[in-house]
Amino acid sequence: MHAASGWAANVPRALGRRAALLAVAAALGGCSLWGGGGSKPVPADLGANVAVLGVRQAWTARVGTSVGAPLEVHAAGNTVTVASADGVVAAIDARTGGDVWRVNLAEALSAGVGSDGKTAAVATRGNALVALDAGRERWRQSLGAQVFTAPLVAGGRVFVLSADRTVAAFDAATGRKLWTQQRPGEALILRQGGVLRAVGDTLVVGLSGRMVGLNPDNGTVRWEAPIASPRGTNDVERLVELVGRTSREGDSVCARAFQASVGCVDTVRGGVVWTQAASGSEGIHGDAEMLFGTESNGVVTAWRRADGTRTWTTDRLKYRRLTAPLLLGRSVVVGDDSGLVHLLSRTDGSPLNRLATDGSGIGAAPVVAADTLVAVTRNGAVYGFRPD
Template sequence: MTFIRGDGLKGLVFGVRGVCSAVLVAMLAGCSLWGGGSSKPVPADLGANVAVLGVRQAWTARIGNVSGLPLEIHSAGSVVTVASSDGVVAAIDARTGGDLWRVALSEPLSAGVGSDGKSAAVVARSNALIVLDGGRERWRQSLGAQVFTPPLVAGGRVFVLSADRSLSAFDALTGRKLWSLQRPGEPLVLRQSGVLLAAGDTLVAGFSGRLVGLNPDNGSVRWETALASARGTNDVERLVELVGRTSRVEQSICARAFQAAVGCVNAARGSVNWTLPASGAEGVHGDGEALFGAESNGTVTAWRRGDGSRLWSTDRLKHRKLTAPLLLGRSVVVGDETGLVHLLSRTDGSPLNRISTDGSGIVAAPAVAADTLVVVTRNGGVYGFRPD
């Protein structure tokens, strides 16, 4: 993972998963866990897997290598849409693991995939926004900057958040640009998925450390509020970015600011409910009662959604590079860099089960569709798991 300059040009290269909680520490002294020539810390042995919650592999599919692609698994009903780094996009039936459609765009992607269950949208490294319908290309439009956040397809429109901190809306049928908004920000951005979602009739996007609510019809700003603020004296120290995934329950939206904070806002009023310091690089997930996230050192934490008070924290997966979590029933599901999928109790973080894939690492936050847990590995394995 890298930083890039906000004008879309590649800039400072810097690791994000597993870095120390403060960017300044990593810059000047080397990370106490990773840098300074010291060896990478070894995760604790997990011991024998005691399957408290029975899970079986229902199916497996292939999508192609996903390395380098900020992938989000999109689910709508029983349809799971995924993409590969080299431009393969597929809609998979989560009930069977079979393809509903598949297309090879024959060009590498920088962001994918957004979908409303019918249309799917990806962005190529050539800065082309490509919209597909049933596996056929409907249209494409050139963009002015790189994109690392999957497009949002909603309400007959396609919304795109670019690395130059612009947000654009396109007609989903024709590709006609409807509006564009440019926002100021720090000169560096993360080469990682940001925040872009719908909350009722409001479009919500992350710009630097701020959540901004907009009118999706014309891009006018309805509200904005900060979860984290820039700090420090140089571009790297001052980097502040909201990262996906997010957790939305009615008007409550909770998100993570990269290596800075976790917090929740009220999307109706545009006000902060609470925010707390946190040192993670991946997003959060939860329900109306609790919010869950993994810190950069592998600690998994649960917060009370209403006020941010800590419910529990576990170091069992410490020093394992974890994905953003998925709350699924009684389980908090996270993947790690060795291809393991961990199911933890939502009540106290105790282990419920551990399942293996191909060993190449889980690269996207787990998703659920048609009562099936879906994960994607770096080598392009797509796995569907169901309870016994």
């Protein structure tokens, strides 16, 4: 995702066992993972906000709560598409904050939302894939397992990564299933969005700790690249999963393996370029020069994309639960569990500004559309911010 111009200018197992393991995964996905058995450490004092980079709130909107589902915000052109855990899906004009369309499916969602600007797709807790066209349900298909990763809509197809590590493709116009591909993996699954994206003519998927390139026409495997490998003696210790968001620049895709490492893959030859140990649970973002990530203890880290060299870290946000970052112009943008949106310098992590929302916590990684920074809170408020 490239920075908006205004910001740049300013700066197979038994069903019972699977259900039990999914429950453990849900707990893992929601825990703070500070380490130890004591209470959560006190977050670092932020001090006074000195607005080095001028930013104003341009608009607000509302969607239902995001609590209980790993939902993502999709940005394309001037539109952001958002979904709520209780089944509201809305396309919002990022220029005004007004609805392009909105629908209430009246059923709980487990993942969403994916879109190509025409078709939007979500997954329900009842294991249904639902495709929407301009706010009207076009079709739905039953799935064999829960889905925690937002569907990918691309090339006239809807791709789904299920919790049993099945990848499936459906015709976006009719809902006809085109193919499925299932891979074995470790027993435990994170109740968290994984890796599912298009790179040229390849579908790139995270399966356990491996980044896998599939032929989008038939699901056959083109290559596999390990970012992390299972370790330990029990299911929890051996948990390894790639998590979204990812950073793509040309043929390079970089991703995080949950609580293990970050790394970059050359998607042409299907080879790992580098990996570095890192203890984070959220995805990464960056550009052709740098990558940025948030660790589970609230430390923000920058790596050089070419070779993984760590260039800086900052503990200014230590012990705050942070979202995956968004690189926007000269800012690295992260949200926290108190509802603040932090803009840090891409050069050294120093603070550029701090934006307040409704205090309920930022519920998804921020996005940018129409020169507008968009953040969604856990209570369902949608905020649009623009540079002064």
